[in-house]
Structures are given as structure tokens and as C-alpha cells.
Amino acid sequence: MTYLLRHLQVLFDTLGRMWKAPLPTLMTLTMLGIAMALPLVLYKIVDSLAEVAGQWHERPRISLFLNFANDRNMDERAIAFARNLLQMPAIDDIEYISPSAALAEFKRVSGFGLAMDNLPENPLPPLLAVYPYPTQERAQLEQLFAQLAAMPEVASASLDQAWLQRLAAILALFKRGVWMLSVLMAVGVMLIISNTVRLGVVNRSDEIEIIDQIGGPRAFIRRPFLYFGALHGLFGALFAAVIGHAGLYLLGKPIATLAALYDSSFKIGWFDSTAIAAVALSAAALGWVAARITVDWRLHRLIPVAS
Amino acid sequence: MTYLLRHLQVLFDTLGRMWKAPLPTLMTLTMLGIAMALPLVLYKIVDSLAEVAGQWHERPRISLFLNFANDRNMDERAIAFARNLLQMPAIDDIEYISPSAALAEFKRVSGFGLAMDNLPENPLPPLLAVYPYPTQERAQLEQLFAQLAAMPEVASASLDQAWLQRLAAILALFKRGVWMLSVLMAVGVMLIISNTVRLGVVNRSDEIEIIDQIGGPRAFIRRPFLYFGALHGLFGALFAAVIGHAGLYLLGKPIATLAALYDSSFKIGWFDSTAIAAVALSAAALGWVAARITVDWRLHRLIPVAS
Amino acid sequence: MIRFSQVFKRYPNGFEALKNVSFYLPSGSMTFLTGHSGAGKSTLLKLITRSELASNGQVLVDERNLSRLWRHQIAAHRRAIGNVFQEHKLLYDRTIEDNVALPLVVAGLEYKEIGRRVRAALDKVGLLAKAKYYPRRLSGGEQQRVGIARAVVGRPRILLADEPTGNLDPQLSDEIMRLFFMFSQVDVTVLIATHDYRHIRAHSAAVLALKEGRLVEDEATP
Amino acid sequence: MIRFSQVFKRYPNGFEALKNVSFYLPSGSMTFLTGHSGAGKSTLLKLITRSELASNGQVLVDERNLSRLWRHQIAAHRRAIGNVFQEHKLLYDRTIEDNVALPLVVAGLEYKEIGRRVRAALDKVGLLAKAKYYPRRLSGGEQQRVGIARAVVGRPRILLADEPTGNLDPQLSDEIMRLFFMFSQVDVTVLIATHDYRHIRAHSAAVLALKEGRLVEDEATP
């Protein structure tokens, strides 16, 4: 009870000290906020991109060319076949592309529009674009492909594999970026807090020496600085949330413009509160650890035990 | 002469102090290095990308479909026509895509490979891909397009304009990112240096009070801290160069992998030394300013002039 | 009680500040420690608070051998000692009141009890009226008295003082000495380093005289 | 020379530390400043160094009115004064030598000259052997002597000292007083705040006695 009370008192005392020196506190929290906002924002962007990429841009796709060309009921048969396939648990979605639709798309994409108008008849076969669930493993995907290719209705099949490698490469790049940035920024956060704690120790070095002389235990001397470090981590994370949101807001406009040009309505959302809470807690823990290391290091010099 | 000597002495004294407390100095320089390395690296990536994008990926392209299909000498005539066009000053390069090459590419890209093999004859016209100089203004580009489209040899023409908007949008996004990051990091650098200077002032507050009492002028008291700030900025920039190079090295591998998948040999180079020198000088100036503001602020409290 | 048995103190630079010092101070005794500047008075007091460790010999405080003290026991040992420092060692960002309360806060006393005892201590040194002031506003002598109040507020079993009256006028310093004497009457072991032979003459107290680190016959006292 | 004309000093909290103080100290005079703890001695000295500003009245130092001093002139004014502080105010991260050299470094003297003068000053206070030590290694009295050496090293025209012998044994403190007296012989204005009436008796010096901020007839001197 008294123990808890004393901790609470140190907590409030430390808060009071931070509050009474608003400018230095704000400066430090801004530094911490900037340091933590960067990986948060980058992570958010990568996360949003990965989500969009997974469901839209570089989805795995198996193209099935059906062997009922020149059949009158071609469209109905293709759709019935697609219905059947959709029963398979691995398949998420199927799109039917009729020969005429394919030709139109081809004209649009290739730029051969005018030149294709004088084709005698549509040379293209009916096509099913099969989208497996994106969660599929590569081996599963290849197994599915073999299974589909072997079906009698299928004239030929192709599995677009480039997307896999590209996606893996892009994600690897971004993951490495986020990872590097996070490590750098964790280091940065600890350094900033360590520096601030060191400033605090220097500022209160008289007090520390006197308390040591008077018989204050080291835990007593250390405690306010541990709170100091943890509180800075905590508030720094909240600053990071604010700065990060400002950053997302400022980046939102050009990102939306860009997405519109790629026919996408891609938008980056805000951070969710659990993520912020997680960051805040980790930052508080980092701050505590940084403070502990720093205080021990400084106390070792400031009030050595004679021996 | 004596004045210069005294400045040199303060410089070396300050260097000596930084050297004698290697751990705190390294910590601060690491913080500064991280803060400055981030915009440096991002700028380098954006710069390299912009360069590549300009000359390769999203180049403006005018497609000319020629009206000599089914001509025996089709290829020769198309190439001769292309030679003629190359005389025009606005045109950088022309690629001739014969109907058979176009068909092969189409098969590859569309995935319709097998299905197209039973086409009776190649329905595609000969195609010239005309690449104007990328420096062209938009209006000039459209004028060129109109001129080419009106030629008798040209059956139809198309101008891909999306690249312009996309490039502009991407560059706008990246520029805003670099700009935001640079501002944030300049603020960060000043805060870090200010904090370090404040630590220095607190650490030497006894000395400052005593020197003030003994009759040391404010300029004398201030000078070592100004050097301290400027030196931290300077060395911080050098740390940033090292950290930035490490970052580029670590990012180089996944970037190269990704580029290879897009059939590009895109590589990010190292920073050039003038850029580093510029950053170092600006950082030193920032450090000086931060130190000046901080010292004045602290001295105002530490040794007020009675009145 | 304090017992030194053949104590030597050699500083890291090789300087021998105390040489073969032995004495015994029973509880309830009041003793003056004298000697020229640099004789080793402060060093002797630092050995008692375990701020320094004897290079040789035994220092016993309340039957406890200080060289056998564990690191984590040092704080508790110091809390049993009231110490008036040669420099005042006040906290300039806390009021007089809070400065005096510090040993009680460290010891974890109740708030009410702290307030009561702090007022009593400040009253004894004549500074109750300035309880809410900050130390910078006090004169040198007033600051020294705050240090004395802080040393006695915890009702220590041992009271050490290093030049406690160096900055006080004769009248005040007599009063302070009477205060120390009162403590020795209630079984506290009091040891005071001083240059002021007036006090030594005035109080019927024992004298330890140091000369270049050795205890000498009390020749200096006139 | 120092001249106070009807000087009042009121601190921001309203406390009047000096009331209607007037006196004149010619060059080459040696004067003792006495008074009880809190009488205003340190305040009076701070007015002379322009660490505080008189609320009323004139403080003239070497014909210069301190209330007319510009901000940037204060440093030069202080360089003409040697000051022994009540607390020693040494730099603990510099050697004794460097501490004493400080006023000369600030004044921008040549290296050789600095070395020569520092050694001379340390010799005068008997600490030449410890020139390379750091202050923490010195006893309280030794530190006080370092402060004295620092005050006299710049050959000031005015020498102020606040309890300069509070931590010194009688023999040493007599020597220090003789040193101050020698300075007054070479036309330096010397003003020393002290509680030690022995000195006042020993030297044929003038006495300024303060009582609760007022100059009083020198009743206290026995």
C-alpha cells in the first residue's frame, strides 16, 4: 500500500517536473514523435499497398483457354463450366472473357484498334480467368494449375508466375526498408531518451549526491529517472501518432491523385488504436530500459561505492 | 592574430571535450547521423528513380500504324519511312515493330499463345513506335503527334499521354515525401543539437556561473557552445554519409532483384561528395544556430543581469 | 558508539591521510575533532559514513564493522547518522522545509509525522519563519543552519559535523553547539570537527587532535 | 576606492537587506565587514561586483557609478575585482593551476605570463606543491586557499572576501590575513567580511559593522 503510494507519488512528481519545464519536454517529445512517426507512416503505406496489391494488382491468375470455339452455345457452356470450377475450395473467383470481349480489350491495350477492324472473324478462343485465393502456397498453386490444365474442356492453360516473383521482390524491399527504419528508430528513441535522462541526472546531480550521502538507497535515486524514461517513451508515441497522422494527411492528396491515374481508388487509412497502443507500450518499455542503462552508467560515476 | 588563436584554442578545446567523452559524443552523432541519413537516402532513391523513369520506363511514345499492310516490301518501306522521320529534330528514336514481331509479343503478353496459332494470316499492320525527346513540352508533343498523324503513310496514330500525368503524380508524391522528411529532419537535427548543448550548459553551469562572476564576457562564455553545436552538425553529417551508405548497400540487393524482374538493370549509386559537403555545411550552420538560441536561452536563466 | 582500531587511510594517489588512528567514542559522548587544514579531519568523518573505506584497520560503528558492510547496506547505515557537511549541500530547487524533510522522505515516514518533525528541527535552528523560502534567498549562515536542521531531523544515533559553525557569528555558533550538546545528553554519539577553540574550552568535551594524519596529544588546545 | 551613498537593497520578495548604507573606502585601505548571520554582508559585497543592483542610492567603484554601467561593461568591471566567495566556487574538472589561471585566461593574457603569475599566487597560499591536483583531492581549507589565490592572481585594484578564513585553522588564517594586508599596502582596496574578531583586533583596520541591514557604531568589537 505504502509502496504503491510511493510509486504513484514518484509518477506524479515526474509528471510535474515534465510539466514545469514545458519547452524542453516538448522538444524531446517532438524528437521522439518524429522518430517514431517515420516507421509508423512507412509501415502504414506498405501495409495498405500490400493489401491493395494482394487483392487487385498482382493477384495470381490462371488463364484457361477453352476448346469450344465456334460453338453456338459457347458462352453458356463456358459459364456453366466456370460454375462447376467455383466449387473447388482453392478458387476464389472466376471471370469469363468471351472472344469478343477479349478482342475489344486487346484493341484497347495494344493500340491496334483500327487495324483489327478488318479481321474476317474473331480468332480468339473463350477464356476463363481463374483467381485462386491469394493465401495459396506456391506449391498448392502449381498443383491447382496442373489439375485445371488436365481437364478435357481446357485447350491450354497458363499460370502467370511473374507476379509472384515481383510481389515477393517488392515486399522484400519494403519489408527491409521498414525493418531497417524501425531498428534505426528504436535506436534513435533509446538514444534520445538516454540523452534526456542523462540531462536529468546531470541537472539533479547535486540532489543525487546529497540523497546518497543522506542514506537514500539506489532504487530510490533511480526510480524517478525510470519513470521519466518510460513516460517520455509513452508520450513520444502519442506525439508520433499525431505527427504520423499529419504526415498521412499531407501525403494523402498526392497518393490519391496517383492512384486515380492507375484507375484505383486506393486510399491510406489512419492508424488503428491498437497499433498505437502497442507502439506506445513498446516505446515506454524502450524508454524504461534506456533510462535504466543510462542511470546505472551515470550513478556509477556520480556516486561510486568506495572500496 | 591573438583573436584567431583564441578561436582555434576554443575549437581544439571543444574537440578535446568531445573526444574525452566518447560515448555521449558517439550517441549524439549517431542520432544526428540517423536523422540526416534518412532524407539523404530517400533523396538518392527518388533521384535515381526519376532519372531512370525519364529515360526508360514511362517515356512518351507515339504509335504509328502504317497503311502498307500486305505489301511485299512492307519491311523495307517501313524502315525507309522511319529513316525519313528520324530527320525531324523532335524525334529521339524510332522502333520498327513488324506484324510478326507484334504478333509474337502479343502472344507473350496476352497469354493467348496457343489459341492464336491457328490464325489464317497475320491481321496486324506494321507499326512504328516513335520516341520524341523526353524534354519535349506537352504542347510540342501534341503538335508533333498531329503532324505525324496527317502523313499519307500513316493509317492511324495514337499518343500515350497517361505517362505524363503518372510521372508528374509520382514525382509530386516523392517530392512531397522528401520535402516533408527534410523539414522534419532539420527540425530533428536542431532539437538534438539544442538538447546536447543544453546538456553541455547544465554540465558546465558551475563553470559558467564562476566565469561570469570572475568577469568573463558573454561572448567568451558562449563561444565553446557555438563551436560545440557547429561541430556536432558537421560530424553528424559525416556520420549520416556513413549510415546512408550502409542503408543504400542494404537496400541495393532487393532493389536490384526487383529491377531485374522488370527487365531493368537499375542501380542506385553512392552519394557524391559535393552533396555530402553541402549537407555537412548546412548541418554545421543549423548546429550553430541551434546552439546560439539554446545558449542564449539558458544563459538568460543561469546568469541573469541584475536590474 | 564509534571505534577506530589502527586505521590507515591511503588515497588512490598514494597520499596517506590517516595513519594508525585508534580511539573509542561511547554513546552519549560529545567529542571535538581538531587539527590543521589538511590534517585528515574530513577524511576521518568520511570513514564513519562509509564514503571512504579504511585501507587498513577496523572502523566499528554501533558494533558493526564497516569494511564488512554490503553495498546495499550502506544506505541504511547512513540513515542512522546525522551529517552536517563542510559545504552546506542543500538542494537549491527545493524549499528549506523540503530540504530538511529529505532524510525522513528517504526513510519513508508518514506525511504528518514528517511535517511535525521538520517544524521542530527548523525551530531549533531559528529558521521556522523561513520554512517556505528557497536556499538562495538565505545568507551563508542561514544555509548552514538548514544543513544542521537536516542532520538532526532524523533523530540519528550518531551526529557528525564538519565545521558546522564556520560561517556563523559567535553568538549563533554558541547556540548551535548547545544544541549538539543536548543531543549527546540523549545518548547520541556526537563528533564535531572544528577550528574554533572557544567551543572546546566552553564545553567539557573530549578532544581528538590530528596532525598530519596522526592522533596527537592535545597539545594545540590552549 | 569604493563609495556607498544612502544605499538600499530590497530583494524581489520585499525583504530589505540593506538600509541607508553610506561609507567611503579609499584605495589602499583594508576594512573588515562584520555583523550577525543574515545582517547583509554578502549582499553588500554583491552590490560592489554588480551581481545585485542597489534599489536606491549610489554605489561608486573607482569613480564609476554602477547603476549606470551597461550590460556589456559588467564583465570588465568584475575583472578589476578579486573576489573570494563564501562557497569556494572551484571548477572540479580542472586542476588547481587551471582554476587559478581562469581570471587571466578570461582577460586574455599570454601563456607564459599566465604560468608565471599562477605559480606566484599558489606559492603565496602555500599550495604550489599541489598545483596539478584536482580540487576534490584537497581538504576544505586547501580549497578555500585556492579560491584566495584565484582572487589575487589578476592583481586586482579591489579585493573582496566573504568569510575567507571560515574553514582555516588559526595559524593559516593569520597568514592569509597578512596576505590581504600586503595587498592593501600596494594601493588595493581590501574589504573582508568576517566573524572572526581576532583578526579585527590583530590588524589596525577599519571596521564596518552591519546589524539587520544598517551600519551601526562598531559596538560588537570587544
Ligand SMILES: Nc1ncnc2c1ncn2[C@@H]1O[C@H](COP(=O)(O)OP(=O)(O)OP(=O)(O)O)[C@@H](O)[C@H]1O
Ligand atoms: N535573493 C534573495 N532574496 C531574498 N532574500 C535574500 C536574498 N539573498 C539574501 N536574502 C536575505 O537577506 C538577508 C541578508 O543576507 P546576506 O547573505 O547578505 O547575509 P550575510 O550577512 O552574508 O549573512 P551570513 O554571515 O550568514 O553569510 C538574509 O536575511 C537573507 O535571508
Ligand SMILES: Nc1ncnc2c1ncn2[C@@H]1O[C@H](COP(=O)(O)OP(=O)(O)OP(=O)(O)O)[C@@H](O)[C@H]1O
Ligand atoms: N580524494 C582524495 N585524494 C587524494 N588526496 C586527498 C583526497 N581527499 C583528501 N585528500 C588529502 O588528504 C589530506 C586530508 O584531507 P581532509 O579533507 O581530511 O583534511 P581536513 O582535516 O578536513 O582539512 P580542512 O580543515 O582544511 O577541511 C589533505 O592533504 C588532502 O589533500
Ligand SMILES: [Mg+2]
Ligand atoms: Mg575538512
Ligand SMILES: [Mg+2]
Ligand atoms: Mg554571507
